Amino acid sequence: MFTQDSLGKILKSHGVSRRGFIKFCSTLTSMLALHPAMAAKVAESLEKVQRPSVIWLHFQECTGCSESLTRSHAPTIESLIFDYISLDYHETLLAAAGDAAEKAMHEAMQAHKGKYLLVVEGSIPLANPGFSTVGGQSNLDVLQNVAKDAAAVIAVGSCASFGGLPNADPNPTGAVSVSDIIKDKPIINISGCPPIPVVITGVLAHFLTFGVLPELDNLGRPKTFYANTIHDRCYRRPFYDKGLFAETFDDEGAKKGWCLYRLGCKGPTTYNACATVKWNDQTSWPVEAGHGCLGCSEPRFWDGGGFYKALSLPDSDVRKMAGYAVATGLAAGAIAGIANKIKKQDMLKQHEVVSVDDWDDKS
Amino acid sequence: MNIDTIPVNVEFRNNNENIVFDKGLNIHSVLMEIQHGLEILCKNSNKTMIDLGAIPLASFERNQLFEMLGQGEVQIHLSSLGESEIYETLFSGVWVIKHRDEQGDINAMFIEVCNIPEIILSQQEDVSAAVTGVQELIDSLQPLAKLEFGNHQF
Numbered sequence: 149m150f151t152q153d154s155l156g157k158i159l160k161s162h163g164v165s166r167r168g169f170i171k172f173c174s175t176l177t178s179m180l181a182l183h184p185a186m187a188a189k190v191a192e193s194l195e196k197v198q199r200p201s202v203i204w205l206h207f208q209e210c211t212g213c214s215e216s217l218t219r220s221h222a223p224t225i226e227s228l229i230f231d232y233i234s235l236d237y238h239e240t241l242l243a244a245a246g247d248a249a250e251k252a253m254h255e256a257m258q259a260h261k262g263k264y265l266l267v268v269e270g271s272i273p274l275a276n277p278g279f280s281t282v283g284g285q286s287n288l289d290v291l292q293n294v295a296k297d298a299a300a301v302i303a304v305g306s307c308a309s310f311g312g313l314p315n316a317d318p319n320p321t322g323a324v325s326v327s328d329i330i331k332d333k334p335i336i337n338i339s340g341c342p343p344i345p346v347v348i349t350g351v352l353a354h355f356l357t358f359g360v361l362p363e364l365d366n367l368g369r370p371k372t373f374y375a376n377t378i379h380d381r382c383y384r385r386p387f388y389d390k391g392l393f394a395e396t397f398d399d400e401g402a403k404k405g406w407c408l409y410r411l412g413c414k415g416p417t418t419y420n421a422c423a424t425v426k427w428n429d430q431t432s433w434p435v436e437a438g439h440g441c442l443g444c445s446e447p448r449f450w451d452g453g454g455f456y457k458a459l460s461l462p463d464s465d466v467r468k469m470a471g472y473a474v475a476t477g478l479a480a481g482a483i484a485g486i487a488n489k490i491k492k493q494d495m496l497k498q499h500e501v502v503s504v505d506d507w508d509d510k511s
Numbered sequence: 512m513n514i515d516t517i518p519v520n521v522e523f524r525n526n527n528e529n530i531v532f533d534k535g536l537n538i539h540s541v542l543m544e545i546q547h548g549l550e551i552l553c554k555n556s557n558k559t560m561i562d563l564g565a566i567p568l569a570s571f572e573r574n575q576l577f578e579m580l581g582q583g584e585v586q587i588h589l590s591s592l593g594e595s596e597i598y599e600t601l602f603s604g605v606w607v608i609k610h611r612d613e614q615g616d617i618n619a620m621f622i623e624v625c626n627i628p629e630i631i632l633s634q635q636e637d638v639s640a641a642v643t644g645v646q647e648l649i650d651s652l653q654p655l656a657k658l659e660f661g662n663h664q665f
């Protein structure tokens with residue numbers, strides 16, 4: 149199951165020329181959001197690296213993150229995942245089942261003790277361990293047991309990263325994130341609902357290429373993909389800066405491709421790479437398709453108070469704020485930032501909890 | 512329903528179908544970067560690489576950029592781990608590189624401002640392998656005495 153061959157050797161044995169290898173590295177460099185000039189460095193390290201072992205666990209989730217990954221045709225994704233990393237255990241993709249599957253996992257854990265990567269998809273219910281079990285073991289037990297000898301844990305998706313949908317008010321299962329439980333291992337959060345496939349493979353590829361995990365932001369997300377807000381990199385930004393907003397989804401502004409801020413776009417407070425990496429083989433992304441960002445890579449985005457409510461004050465108020473900024477000596481951007489934050493907190497407070505009974509009453 | 516039938520007009524064209532170029536929009540920044548790259552290339556032969564995947568450009572803007580740059584005299588087709596399209600634009604020294612994977616999907620796009628993109632050059636490792644390859648070709652040739660040409664035996 150485990151090969152000592154380096155990636156360079158594997159590619160060569162597949163008949164890939166040096167030129168092909170350089171192409172592979174340029175694509176990978178772009179995928180890792182590194183400067184194109186880094187391609188030579190990437191090539192140098194990839195020639196030496198060996199395949200890491202990966203164990204992928206599913207907890208309380210919809211498998212959308214695995215779907216996002218396997219449905220993509222991202223750069224050499226199949227090769228990257230199935231040839232160049234050793235995916236030793238993945239409940240959805242594994243051909244083996246039952247005892248054979250469990251055996252594969254334990255063998256991988258033994259063979260690569262302290263070196264394997266643990267990928268977790270889904271949140272962990274704490275209210276009652278019986279809410280989610282695999283082979284009679286609670287998610288909590290499985291996580292603690294497999295994380296013990298892992299080199300690092302990668303939390304894939306907003307559920308594993310922050311609790312996600314299961315954690316939304318009133319959080320009936322007591323769902324928590326991986327980092328709420330595991331405290332003694334490096335954890336990377338690849339948030340998003342689902343995360344962009346290239347971001348998932350990008351983090352694996354980063355580990356594969358450099359043997360270390362990427363630099364993280366304050367929420368444990370790789371800075372390569374989460375350092376900028378959607379708004380920072382949005383192609384509609386020039387319209388926002390000019391104060392040109394669509395007011396409805398079918399008005400003249402919407403047809404002209406103006407900013408979707410007043411239609412509830414959460415781009416200004418959402419850190420993710422959709423605006424540059426895009427979706428569906430770089431075809432487009434939500435804002436390009438005419439819909440505002442929902443903020444799916446941020447903690448508690450389900451409880452953010454409505455996807456179509458404008459997050460911040462309209463531009464006329466922004467102009468007013470510039471006045472206050474002069475008065476208080478703060479930059480207008482800082483004031484807008486504070487206003488956004490207050491609004492976000494207000495929305496979280498005002499969030500109406502809807503139970504199944506309410507739903508029945510209303511219908 | 513096809514995506515093209517959705518009545519959203521996002522192309523910046525005037526009535527004569529010419530691209531209308533708004534100085535404030537994203538294409539402007541990329542063109543400035545290309546211009547800067549050309550100045551560097553003229554001055555000290557250093558190349559510049561622009562990863563179009565790292566720049567805020569909508570798909571239609573990217574297509575408009577390619578249209579504005581046009582295609583020049585040299586077009587190269589590279590077949591390795593999928594097909595790649597490499598061509599010099601109408602502006603000498605400005606190359607477009609589009610890497611496709613085996614499924615034909617474009618997975619990286621670069622603008623390289625240089626005399627010749629590096630990926631086109633024969634790579635030393637492949638050249639060394641070629642030495643062995645051509646030697647094997649020579650070794651596989653039949654000795655002359657055993658060959659027959661028509662009725663003549665050598």
Ligand code: SF4
Binds near residue numbers: 380
């Ligand atoms: S559409 Fe959203 S992300 Fe884009 S500029 Fe407007 S507010 Fe920002």
Ligand code: SF4
Binds near residue numbers: 340420433445
């Ligand atoms: S645009 Fe926003 S809501 Fe949509 S996938 Fe990206 S981060 Fe999530």
